[in-house]
Structures are given as structure tokens and as C-alpha cells.
Amino acid sequence: MSPRRIVVVGAGMAAARFAQQLSAATPDGEADIVLYGREPHAPYNRTRLTDVLAGRYRDTALTLATGGSTIRTGTDVVAVDPAARTLRTASGETVRYDELVLATGAAPLRARTRRAYVLRGLDDCRRLAAALPGARRALVVGGGVLGVSTAVALAARGPEVHLVHRGPYLMERHLDPGAATAVRRALEALGVTVHFGPDRPPPDPGLTVAARGVRPRTRLARAAGLAVRTGVLVDDTLATSAPGIHAIGDCAEHLGTVHGTAEAAWEQADVLAARLSGARPDACYTGSPRLLRLTAGPLEIAAFGDPAEHAAADDTVRLTDATRGTYKALALRGARLAAAVLVGDTAAAGDLCHACREHERSTGPAPDPVHLLTTRGATP
Template sequence: MTSNTRVVVIGAGLAGARLARRLDELGGSVVLIGEEEHRPYNRVLLAEVLAGRYAPEVIALPAPARLTRARVTGIDRAARTLHCADGTVTAYDTLVLATGSNPVLPPLRGLLTPGGHELPEGVHAFRTMDDCLGLSKAVRPGSRAVVVGGGLLGVSAARALAVRGAQVVLAQQGERLMERQLDPSASRLVHRHLTDLGVEVHTESRVRGVRSAGGTVRAVEMADGYALDTDLVVLACGVHPRVGLAQDAGLAVHQGILVDDELRTSDPHIRAIGDCAQHAGTVYGLATPALEQAEVLAELLAGDAGRADARYTGTRSLTRLTLTGQAAPLDLAAFGEPDPRPGDDVIQLADATRGTYRKVVVRDDRLVGGVLVGELGTVGALARAWEQAEPLPMDGAPPLHLLTNDGGS
């Protein structure tokens, strides 16, 4: 990147903020455009803000020198300019889309107010700092709250609300909590953790609608017709890549914005990273791949100060959830394929009294997946063994040392 090359990054989340900061460090000219009024922040820690453990400023990210708050409404690829809602026009030499993802709003009856643009008062998505602060302001000890969705986000939100003293019901349509990441045994431990905090967990339970009065939520209607009176509803039904700008500009989009190993889109002057990007058929939607993509792209865009041979070839990403505080901590990790195939070796250690569980799956002498709940002292060593994909020293016996070594975290 020469000194007069202008890089503009749309999106001030983890990926965009990391890229802008790295380019600043490498001596480049970069403008970061963020839509939110808040300083860039670590979205992964929003549940801890909701729980009252962290103040919003604690999870703030280092801001680059040139941060503009604006909503980009269009991209003129021919002129290489951006148009913003406030009427400003910004030129770019290289544009980076780090637009992230939007929360999925389930097709519930009564979810949107008349006109179809707003959620009833008391119904909250849980994706942004504003969502988090709105929930924090609304929740009170004894408040009745229904969390819709039992994935990673729903579990985090339910726990945080329970810690704040709310009466929480979690409704999960699937058979178990966090079914994408955890096997049945680990899911049961998470279920037990929530119930110990007073959360009422319903699996295989579908929400059909939201009942409001005077624009304020009053109840959640279940598929069996039963109505749960509630003061708050939290929608934690997943996310989808935010690709509207890219689509309107005519870029190649499938599930996410299609990018190659140099994070280049179908326009050679436009790159994409983070939750909005789809690389080699995968949209990760996780922090680690977003940060790795930002690091690679910073090297590519930094010219003589970077590495022209830098490439992003994918991330073998470990999902980790760590929730601490005065309530019982919840610490879990999952990676790879936790469900074995025929012929795989499975090593498990469980302690029902302490609420800990460790399991790894070994295939052809290689670690292919695992899940751990509580006491994650081995997670660092396991993650390295999995990422390296090298044969394990089996010595004719199950590699129990993978689960009993308390170092390497």
C-alpha cells in the first residue's frame, strides 16, 4: 500500500476495527466507517455487560485514528465512491466490507408492530450494544423474560438475565441446548447449569407468536397454544450475513459475500472479511476467523510494510464460552467433530459431582473433535493437537493424557 492509497473499511466490529488498527500500525491510510454511535467493542462480551460484570467501556476496542460514524447507503463501483445517509460521499482506492451480520427475526405472529418495521416494546434482539443496554435498562429483579433460542447466544442471554434476578424461560426448538456445538452429555450439563440458576428450560418447544397490548409485549404464545405471560422477550435465533450493500452493488453473493484467499470479492477493488464474508463455501460467524482474516488482509494491503504473499486459507475454529462472575461459572469449549463415526476412538472423562465433562474423538490416530465443559486446563493442548492434524503418539493405548494434562491452556 503506497502512502497515497486510500483504504476505506465499512463496519467497526471486531474484524473492521482490527484491520483498521493494523493498517494504522503499518503506516497506511485508512478510514473506518461505523454505523453505531458507540466506540468499537468486543461483541463476544456483550453477555457479560448484560450480566452486570463489565461496564460497556471495559469491552471497548482500540479505535483507529480516523473513525467516521455514518450509515453507508450505496457503493458506486465505477466511481469508487461510497454514499452515506447524511449525504456525504467518500472516495476509496480499496474498499473493505466488514459489515458483519444481522440477527435472525423468526416468523412469529405479532412480532412486528403495525407497519412492519419495529418490534413491540419489551421485545429485544441481542446483537448490538444498544440491544444490550436496552435489555439492561428493562430488566429488574423478578422481571419475567422469555429467551427464544437455545444456541450459544440464547444460553448466554438466559444466564445473564438470571444473574440479574429475572425469572427466565428459555424456549429451544431443537432437542437440546447448543446442539450445533455440543453432544448430548455436554448439553445436559449446560441445561443443569441454567436450571441451577433458576432458568426454566424447554427443549423441543416452538414459539408461535407474540401477544402485545398497547404496543408492549404481554405474552409469548407456544405452538401448543399455551401462553407464557412475560415482560421481556429476547430473540436469540441466530444471525445471517449482512450483504445488502454488496448485493445492491452487484457483487457475487451466495450465503455471504464470496471472497478468495486474498479476501478479494468479484470486484478487484473490494475486499470482504468477517461475518459477511464467505470463503471456500464457509461463512464462519465467529470471532477467531474474523480476526485472522483481518490480519491477513492488513498484510496484503500494507505494501512494503506487509507481506504480499499472505493468504487466508481457512480457520479451524474452536467455539468457547466463558461466563464468570458471582454465580457459578460456565466454561465450555467445542471443536471439530464431537460426534464419532463408526471406527473412531472416543475417550471420555466425566465427573457428575463437579459438573465436568471431557470428550475427544480420534480417527486414524488424529484428533478430529472434542467437547469440554468445566475445568478447561487441557483445552490449549487439545486445540493445538487438532489444528496441527498430526498423528498422535498412541503407543497402543487410548491417549488419556489428552484429557488429564492440566497444562497447556
């Protein structure tokens, strides 16, 4: 029998993880795994791009392993025929598949000015880095995770940096107001000026970077007739509405949520690889906890759970140290930990993450919250 042909549209972090796990779990000769990537690069770690921009990391060290897969870089897939189980590339090639995995990722939301840079891919990073030597001032539009980490990276390269955010406070999807204040102070200490709402940055920003978020890439799925809302709809098996087609990563929407994190993408990739390899045919994806781990130069942040819990919780515990620039907070539901955030000192992040994960499946008491907040060198 000929090997099953498993084709992945996309060659990003989710695709690389899936290919690696599937190759490891599938006996030799039983599967032909092919990745089609729009970018001309082998799969790489997108989460380290701001480190490359800051000069702390070399882009040549970002490559991700993909097992024994074949990678077709610089190849755009333009159409999928679910009935025939084929896809067509921009060059006109028709490719048959037995199983198709959509890992098309997400596209950055652009700023109003066409001259704005984005930082979503390796080529974006190289273009932005090449423009920096002549820039006296830089403007970052968006105060989410990418905006904050980009501002820190730019500040490390020398220009005067301004960060503009329309939200009520920085990184509101992950932080409570107290943590956001600590992040703002840390940015200001690094030389970044933060502007909110109607505040206007100085004229002539020089160099503008749009970090306003991303939108799942769903054009291919829509054109193929798959069910799409914000992302491509998948069930607990990561199957789409079409037989033989699956979706993972930033393009996938599960139970109304597009997670948009590397951790969630890898969990989805692991589940799908276990199912398609037969290693765990009953494996299911039940969702991923909301979590953030960010190290942007000297700025360290860890957050777990819904930040709204900090206002609605039965009890909260907060420890702040203005001298050291640290902020730590726990939100408790009864005796259970519902959310946590750490800024400046993330040594307890491992224990807190574990406690947050246990929140949904345990009714036992959480460890003493003050002990968790003051733990150093916690295990991952």
C-alpha cells in the first residue's frame, strides 16, 4: 500500500509541531507528510522575532524541527477541493491528499498609513531592522503583547520610542490594571513614552510599527465551503466541517475561541498528530487555559486565567514592590486559584500555572496564596 499523504497548508509553528509529532509517532513508510509554506523560509520560532529585532538573538537560530517531513517553502496554496481531496498551488500544480491540515495562521491588522511596518514574519523583522539605523523616533501602534515587546526591542536599538494604545490600559486581555501600571512604569524606565486614548504622540513619528493584533487567515477555507466564523470552526477532534480536513493554530476556532498563542497551537498539534498517527485515536482537544509568558529584555511578565477574575473574585492577594518594580496578584474563587499575574519577578510562575490548570478539574483547596506569591525558583 502507498503511504497516506498528509498535507499541511502552512509552515509555521503549529505546522512544524504537528509534523514533528506525527513523524515521531508514525512508523516509517506509513505517511508522506508535506508542508506548503507561503514564506521562503523553513519553519521558525515566531515568538522570538522581537529578540532578533533587539539584537539579542540571531534569526538563524529560530529554525524549528519538522521530523522527516517534506517542506515546500515559497509555495502558496490558492484553492482546495474537499470533494476531490485535492489542492492547487499558485503555480497551477494539483496535489492529492488523504488528510489535509489547515495551519494558515493569522495576518496582522494594518495601521491606517501604508508606510507602517508590521512584525509578523521573519521578512518583516528584517525590513524593520534595516530601517532602524536612519530612524530618530519610532511609533508603535497597539499596546498588546506584541506592541509592548516591540517597543522594548526598539528602545534597545536607540530611537526615541512612543507607544500608542486605544485600550483602557496596556495588555488588557491578560493583565489587571495594577499589573498594567507596573508594565507602563517598566516601559518608561526603558525610555518608552506611553500614550492612551485621545493622547497624541509627537508629529513626524519617523518610523511607525502597527501592532494592533491579527486576524485568522480563513480565505482558503471560506472558498472551499468550510464553516468559518472568526476562524475555521473545529470540533474536539480538530476536524472542520469537511471530511478529511482539519485546522490547528491561529486560524482555528474551537468552541467560540481563537486562542492565538503558541502553547494552544502546540496542544492542538499534539492532539491531531496523536489521532492521525493512531497513537491515541481517541485524543481530544478540550481547550487551552489563558496564559502568557513574556520576556522582553529586562521586562518579565506571566499571567494565567481571565484578568476579569481579579475584579470579580471572592478574594484577591496582591504584593507590590515599587523599588524593585514588581507586582504580583492572585484571584481566588473560594479556596481555588482562578487567575494570577506577575510582573518583574516571575519565579513563582510554574507553580501558579499548575495551580490555575488544576482549578478546572479539582475541588481541593489551593496552596496558601501568599506562599505561592513569594515562592522562588518554582518548578515548571
